[in-house]
Amino acid sequence: MKIYILDKKIVAKIISVMLLVIVSVIFTGIIDDNGIMSVFSTSKELPIYYVDTQEKKIAISFDAAWGTEFTDDILDTLDKYNVKTTFFLVDFWVKKYPDVVKEIDRRGHEIGNHSTNHPYMSKLDENQIIQELKTTEERIKNITGKRTTLFRPPFGDYNDRLIRVCRDNGYYVIQWDVDSLDWKEYGVQPVVDRVTRNVKNGSIVLFHNNAKYVSEYLPIILERLQRDGYKIVPVSELIYKDNFYIDNSGKQIKKQ
Numbered sequence: 124m125k126i127y128i129l130d131k132k133i134v135a136k137i138i139s140v141m142l143l144v145i146v147s148v149i150f151t152g153i154i155d156d157n158g159i160m161s162v163f164s165t166s167k168e169l170p171i172y173y174v175d176t177q178e179k180k181i182a183i184s185f186d187a188a189w190g191t192e193f194t195d196d197i198l199d200t201l202d203k204y205n206v207k208t209t210f211f212l213v214d215f216w217v218k219k220y221p222d223v224v225k226e227i228d229r230r231g232h233e234i235g236n237h238s239t240n241h242p243y244m245s246k247l248d249e250n251q252i253i254q255e256l257k258t259t260e261e262r263i264k265n266i267t268g269k270r271t272t273l274f275r276p277p278f279g280d281y282n283d284r285l286i287r288v289c290r291d292n293g294y295y296v297i298q299w300d301v302d303s304l305d306w307k308e309y310g311v312q313p314v315v316d317r318v319t320r321n322v323k324n325g326s327i328v329l330f331h332n333n334a335k336y337v338s339e340y341l342p343i344i345l346e347r348l349q350r351d352g353y354k355i356v357p358v359s360e361l362i363y364k365d366n367f368y369i370d371n372s373g374k375q376i377k378k379q
Contacts (some may be wrong), residue, residue, distance in 0.1 A: 168286035170296035172373025174325035174361050180354045181327040182361040186366060190211040190242055190333040193218050197332060198230055204345040209358040211237035211275040214259040221266050228267040233357035234272035236260055245282040252288045273297050273358055297358055299327045305334035314340040319347050
């Protein structure tokens with residue numbers, strides 16, 4: 124038997140090529156639900172961050188998980204400016220404030236699902252995700268008679284598995300492209316500036332129902348947006364329900 128000894132330079136080149144292949148796989152591969160790298164898959168599941176539209180139309184939304192001190196003020200302000208919006212509710216909030224849930228629905232606002240326990244959804248398996256969806260869905264339906272079809276993951280945390288499970292269970296996963304950062308309590312003007320300077324056609328704006336300055340900044344923002352010609356609608360009236368795709372920026376685009 125002949126034994127072939129490779130030149131050191133050739134060996135070095137082979138190792139270099141192998142390292143380049145490994146690095147390429149790391150940066151271009153996709154990790155599936157079992158933690159296995161798929162070299163050939165390049166698609167990534169994305170939620171809806173904003174919508175591609177020529178209409179000067181946007182949606183504003185409120186996440187509700189902690190307290191309800193300012194919710195009546197929010198509802199009164201929305202009535203004053205004739206605006207309907209979307210409230211994403213967590214199950215333990217719904218359980219604690221069923222009368223507020225009824226009032227949100229009675230005033231014509233849309234209710235979305237914001238999970239049961241407010242977890243990081245990407246850390247859950249499929250059955251746990253379904254449980255997070257269904258528990259809240261059923262409680263809201265028992266109060267309002269309406270099934271939720273929009274889901275906003277807590278902390279904006281998601282992965283491919285979450286998007287697929289939500290879709291299989293009749294949900295559109297909704298993020299936002301304009302974060303008011305109202306929870307940081309910077310004051311009224313920073314929230315007003317951040318929202319009004321960053322909205323565009325098809326934007327989805329994130330607020331929180333128990334943000335400290337919401338009673339002050341909300342009327343200013345609504346007045347300015349309406350003055351600038353924006354129509355403010357619930358999320359479900361902004362997004363496309365079928366025949367769409369989502370680009371790598373999270374923009375939902377209608378197929379031609």
